[in-house]
Amino acid sequence: MNDESDGLTGEGYTHADWQKHYDDDDMPWDLGEVAPPFVRLWEDGRVPKGRMIVPGCGQGHEVKFFAGNGMQVTAVDIAPGAVERLRHHLKNAGVSARVLHDDFFSLNSEHDAFYDVFLEQTFFCAIHPILRATYVNVAHRILKPGGLLIGLFYETGERGGPPFNTTADDILHHFSGRFSIRNLEKCDHSIDKRQGKEWLAILQRQ
Ligand SMILES: C[S@@+](CC[C@H](N)C(=O)[O-])C[C@H]1O[C@@H](n2cnc3c(N)ncnc32)[C@H](O)[C@@H]1O
Known part of the structure; x- marks a missing residue:
């Protein structure tokens, strides 16, 4: 794994900070289910079939949902605790997905132009804003031309983070x-505690 940032995922959280959340069973971001807007997009046929990547997957409710519906899903998380939990959930559900313990920012060239869909769920807001341009570079690199980045971006309206506030202007800018x-x-149609705070974005890789 790349450690250019000396173990930092930006100036916000270190890798160890993320792992501590899993050690402490403290995951305030975790919805306990796939986010309803993704289910609606799937049911409306707006999610292309094929290969999907879910970066910063956490316990991976989206991973389980889309892999269970036939997508070929790759999930990535820097925290071993997230990876262990997701593998456990997938095994219990009898669903197959590739679950990688890796740093999203240093995914190797095997991922280049590999994915049809990039699913963003509470990862863009988790990284320090200083890493946003790099996030876009990696997303562009690993999506096929014409592939879709489908995401829920979190406008917390608050300073600091994580989660770091994300506005529509931030999305357009980056x-x-x-x-x-x-x-x-x-x-x-966000879940109650995120009502009015989520941007639903469908972005096509050029
Ligand atoms: C706020 S949580 C969101 C988890 C999940 N997407 C969800 O919504 O339940 C952010 C996740 O990103 C992971 N993460 C942070 N930096 C990462 C990095 N550089 N590469 C991969 N995963 C990372 C953390 O370990 C954590 O599981």
Whole structure:
């Protein structure tokens, strides 16, 4: 794993900070289920079939859902605790997915232009904003041309983080030029505690 940042995932959280959440069974971001907007997109046929990557997957409710529906899913997390939990959940559910203990920012060239779909769920807001440009570079590198980044971006309205506030302007600023904005709207069917705070984005890799 790349450790250019001396174990830091930006100036916000270190890798060890993330792992501590899993050690302490303290995951306030975890919805306990796949986010409803993703289910609706799937049911509406708006998620292309094929290979999907879920970076910063955590316990991976999205991974289980999409892999259970026939997508070929790769899940990535820096925290061993997340990887162990997700593998356990998948085994219990009898669902197969590739679960990698790796740093998203140093995914090797085997991932280049490999994925049809990149699923963003509470990962962009988890990294320090200083890493956002690198996030976009990696997302662009690993998606096939024409592939989709489908995401829920979290507008916390608060300073500091994680989670770090993400506005529509942030999304446009970082993704325009490398991605075409197919959809960007305030989500109207978020779970209760995120009502009015999520941007549902569908961005097409150019
Ligand atoms: C806020 S949690 C979100 C987890 C999951 N997506 C969810 O919504 O339940 C952020 C996750 O990103 C992981 N993470 C942080 N930095 C990472 C990195 N550089 N590469 C891969 N995963 C990372 C953390 O370990 C943590 O599991």
